[in-house]
Amino acid sequence: MRRRESLLYFACLLLAGCRRNQREPAIGEGFVAAASLNLYRDLGPNEPVAAVAGHGERLEILERRRKFVRARRASGETGWTDGELLFSREQMEELRLLGRWAAGLPVQGRASSLAPLNVHTSPSRSAPNLAQIHEGQTVAVAGHKLIAENGRSEDWSLVVLPGEVAGWVLTRRLVMNIPDEVAQYAEGRRIMAYFPLDAVRDGQQTRQNWLWATLNRLGQPYEFDSLRLFVWNLRRKRYETAFWARNLRGYYPIEVTPEPAGGCRFSLVASEKDGPLMRVTYLWQAQRVRVLSRVPVEAPPPMEPPRPAPPPAAPIRSLFDRWRQFLAERLARRKRQ
Secondary structure (H helix, E strand, O other): OHHHHHHHHHHHHHHHHHHOOOOOOOOEEEEEOOOEEEEEOOOOOOOOEEEEEEOOOEEEEEEEEOOEEEEEOOOOOEEEEEHHHEEOHHHHHHHHHHHHHHHOOOOOOEEEOOOOEEEEOOOOOOOOEEEEEOOOOOEEEEEEEEEEEOOEEEEEEEEEEOOOEEEEEEHHHOEEOOOHHHHHHHOOOEEEEEEEEEEEEEOOEEEEEEEEEEEOOOOOOOOEOEEEEEEEEOOOOEEEEEEEEOOEEEEEEEEEEEOOOOOEEEEEEEEEOOOOOEEEEEEEEOOEEEEEEEEEOOOOOOOOOOOOOOOOOOOOOOHHHHHHHHHHHHHHHHHHO
């Protein structure tokens, strides 16, 4: 019996000796959700930055202290950071899925911001920032949500950046990039979507006809309450209204498709006044708009991507593997003491 205990003790010492020259074992993993993440040399005020990790980068977690973790990059650089800023593998896959899904949605217009604007991983001020929209940069608007947080409701817009990256920004900080000669007719209403239609030749210039959707004020559980089509009047040299639907409860997305014979059709989900929810399809052709169909629908289109498939079950680890990790973690703690 003593001989077996001695052999086991000797094997543990031998294993520990082999581990001394190996990398410190990881106790977990995390993915950087923010655009960049500082790793600090130690915990405490005024600690220098030891490394900077980028969005989507996988980090190995070496140690935990309350909500903070000591993490290691693939290059071997280590440092401390807030563990709540790291995503799990499943959360990172959901964020990537959001980007792929949003990139396939009909674009409701392009927008910019008058000042730097943070793009969040979810529609919440406390969510990590995965990117920043700079002044003059344009992004595609693909969705909208009204979120109640901290006792107040705020409108958030889903925007798509290059590389199938998508995130959420405060709607009130966005400005739709429709020409000023058309935007002036908004008269204080917020432009929520716009689409260029066919064009009109006026001498040496080409004038675009426009369709837009506006909202009287933010804070509504729908995206727009008015739909308006502007055409260029060749004689009066100005834009005029060719079609105007009001008192709507309309939802993204508005879909516009060209017609082979000229003009286009546009389709949307909305209810008129207190009527039922309908998918209405219009045809714009020969300078007039007519309704092609009205089909009842049960609910507005969803503003969330489909849930990813659950990850496969983790393989069962042997008793020896668990014992080896336990010894390695104890040795790592002793080295730091």
